[in-house]
Amino acid sequence: MQKEDLLRQIRQRWLFILPIFLLGSLLLSLAFEFLWKRVELAHFLSLAAILIGSWRLLRESIAALLRRNFALDYIALLAITTGVITGNYSVALVIVLMMVGGNTLEDYAAKRAATSLTQLKNRLPQEIQVLTPEGQISQKITQVPIGSEIVIRKGEVIPLDGLLLSKTAVIDESSLTGEALPVEKEAGDTLHSGTLNLGEVLTLKTTVENQDSNYQKIINLVEEAQSGKAPFLQLADKLSMFFTLFTLLLAGLVFFFTHSLERTFAVLVIATPCPLILATPIAIMGGVNQAAKHLIIFRQLSALEILAEVKAMIFDKTGTITFGEMxxxxxxxxxxxxxxxxxxxxxxxxxxxxxxxxxxxxxxxxxxxxxxxxxxxxxxxxxxxxxxxxxxxxxxxxxxxxxxxxxxxxxxxxxxxxxxxxxDQPKPSSSEVLESLQKLGIELHIFTGDKLQRAKDLLKSLPNGIQLQADCSPEEKRQGILQLKQQQKITAMIGDGINDAPALALADVGIAFSHQEQSAASEAADVVILGNSFQSVLAAVSISQRSMKIAKESMYAGLALSMLGMMVAAFGYLPALAGALLQEVIDVAVIFNALRSSQDKKA
The missing domain is CATH 3.40.1110.10 (Calcium-transporting ATPase, cytoplasmic domain N)
Structure with missing residues (x-):
């Protein structure tokens, strides 16, 4: 394990050292060529730096080709190769620097976008004070068995789920439920991992191991979302394939009509915006992690894209619009x-x-x-x-x-x-949130298993225009969603009970309130809201729409600027070196634009 950590650290440091090395090599080769007139040495230094810098690009491109995946990396390799053939070593090195620098920026951006997951993991202590017959010992959280008695001091996060052995305790559960007020607990009450001990030292008897704890499940949900691949990202891959074909066609036409490798090379240079396309997942990842800060967990990246396009939202009543408690x-x-x-x-x-x-x-x-x-x-x-x-x-x-x-x-x-x-009182924000969703053009429905008269009584306190179906069985809820989908409407189901699980699974996006431990509803859902704040529904939609807007801006604006630059280069008005530098500016600007999805929207 230590060896793996060491190798990971070396790779991360190399990723940041390599651009510095390539930049130094570029400046030194230019000095050798133009200041000291040592052209052969300048070309040798540039060629060596090109080989070192493009090795990873070459390896990944060959692997992608074997998987029959098409990407903009092929254009970069073609541009680098053409630069070497035509003797434009400095420009070829600029392209390598651009690609490596882009990868470094993407790595930095992805880490910054994923800070909420890191914060989630870092909240839990890695070692726990365990009571044994021999006394109190320190033990790794992953090695604490069920039934262990552990000690949590004031101000410490509760690491594992369990039963309170102390007489009383004061717990901050806001990290799980969003409830701002401390909760008083008595001996025998369940304490959940991830919550905070605000009172005196307490003793807890664990009821689960670390991998099964409530908080670890939340971390797993976030990790699942980060490892998923949204259809929009697949769309970006498809667009990159068409962009590759467009580039090759344009470069071919330029060479056919002009017989100029220099001009053809200039077209290829500016058509290497790999970081630009990869800015799209940065924007979406930023949205997922921004949502996590608001106690909204996207289990799949695709859910964020689909939620941004939802046209019909179906709500369960009990526990969703209402508190779900008498x-x-x-x-x-x-x-x-x-x-x-x-x-x-x-x-x-x-x-x-x-x-x-x-x-x-x-x-x-x-x-x-x-x-x-x-x-x-x-x-x-x-x-x-x-x-x-x-x-x-x-x-x-x-x-x-x-x-x-x-x-x-x-x-x-x-x-x-x-x-x-x-x-069963409506949540205070229910009416306001539903009205805001209507203003976004979303059609609202309530499917409830409650009696018609009680459902109508609730409807009186909500905005007009909400369509109601009462006395619904789980199958009837499912059929109602199926009918909406048959009308070509993108649907989102919001619920919290076991009876909502079939509807949550069928809807294009299922959103579940998870008040305590994981239930059938949260297992069937694509998005899990921790706590019972109804405002989180509107926040999830708003974050999704904003993140997808930024993702599309990043992708389409970058592609448009690159294609414009290619046309200018095709007519001979943009030299290869200037084109490479211009493309680097475009890539960096687009990546930093994508990072906006990780930030709270300014009022």
């Missing part, structure tokens, strides 16, 4: 001996050990009010009906109302003492 809307007390806060303490005391969504809602509400649950005995949950238990000799029951949706009845010794009304 929140207390109102408490109606029917017994004057009780206050609302006491009702909450009783209800939480019954529900605190339940897995029902109402339990999470009560816990959330009581934490906000800093209320403690009452301690019940003989608690018994009756599936589909409610829960009951005893407190200080009284029998309490929480029952589902048969008359009104999401209403729970609280009874003491068989007598009603309060109603608790729950509601």
């Amino acid at each position: 929140r207390i809307n109102d408490i109606i007390v029917t017994n004057e001996n009780y206050q609302k806060d006491r009702i909450l303490q009783i209800a939480l005391g019954l529900e605190r050990n339940s897995l029902h969504p109402i339990a999470r809602s009560l816990l959330h509400c009581c934490r906000e009010k800093k209320l403690q649950a009452l301690h019940f005995q003989n608690v018994k949950e009756i599936p589909g009906l409610g829960i009951e238990g005893n407190y200080r000799g009284d029998h309490y029951r929480l029952l589902k109302s048969n008359k009104k949706y999401a209403r729970t009845l609280l009874k003491r010794n068989g007598k009603l003492i309060a109603y608790l009304d729950f509601i």
Whole structure:
């Protein structure tokens, strides 16, 4: 492993040293030729530098030719060869310097565009403090087995998923959920890797190994996206093939009509914009990593391109437009001996050990009010009906109302003492985001498995023009998307549940909210949004559109400038050396333009 790291470092350093070496060789050869009149020595030095600098280009071009891939590198090799044949060693060396310098710029740009992945990886400690019978030891994160007890100090990132052993903990989960407020945890609660310990030293019992941790899965998603190849990049490859054919045809015509190798050479020199074409993946990679900074993970590069062209977006309701959790809307007390806060303490005391969504809602509400649950005995949950238990000799029951949706009845010794009304509230930004998407010309749909009346109630708080389908099964959602695709509409499905997985997989782009650990929805999706911020949907679309705009600018502007320069050279108005320098300027400008996709858009 150390040998591999050493070789990697040598290759990286050589990549940056080589352009300096070639530039020095070029200046020295020019000095030998024009200042000291040592022409033979100047040509020898140039030829040696050309061979050293073009070796990698030659090797990669032969490999691409064997794979039947066509690229602009062939033009560069042809131009270099023509330069050597015609005795234009200095110009040929400029072309080599241009290609090597372009590769170095691309490598730098790709590293800069991928900084978010590096930051993701660097957040986790590589060594962990593990408790053993012999005491506390330091152990590599990759070697910590399930069931280990590890120590996390204040201000440290939690390295592995596990159960909290300490009595309490205060955790910053913003890196995973986007939630700005710290979350209080109690013994037995699950802690997720990648979150931050804001409280005192805590002890955690690991439940997964490093490769299966929640945070490592996020890193894997980003790496998958970076290793993918978008159709737009394939389009760039195709355009490079046509550009190669155009160049060869133009160069052939110039030589046929003028019989001038010098003029033909000038055409070939300016037709070597390999870094220009490769600026396209830099722009797209920059967009992917810019999205990652906003907790949006593109699992495939192709998703970014397609999302930029989406014409119809389909939303699930629960957990997507709404929070997906029942929140207390109102408490109606029917017994004057009780206050609302006491009702909450009783209800939480019954529900605190339940897995029902109402339990999470009560816990959330009581934490906000800093209320403690009452301690019940003989608690018994009756599936589909409610829960009951005893407190200080009284029998309490929480029952589902048969008359009104999401209403729970609280009874003491068989007598009603309060109603608790729950509601799945829309996310605060839902209406604003949907309206912004409509302004972008995107057709909006809601496919939900919820009842029609409840879906219509939600629709009242959203912009006009949204098409609604309620009571949808997973198959009906899938069929609805299929119909939109048959209308030649590029579709995006946004959901978060297991029932959304078939629709997410069928849509041209599937976008899933991943609130906690990976689910069937996030596995089926092309884009994963960490947390529950609905603003992230608009951010994903905006970043995609901007990145593709920059990518197209980089590709088409560069090609147009190169073709214009070739025409000028074909008529003899652009010497080979000037053309090489001009092309270098174009390539550098286009690459730096592509880097804009890695930056936040200025207001």
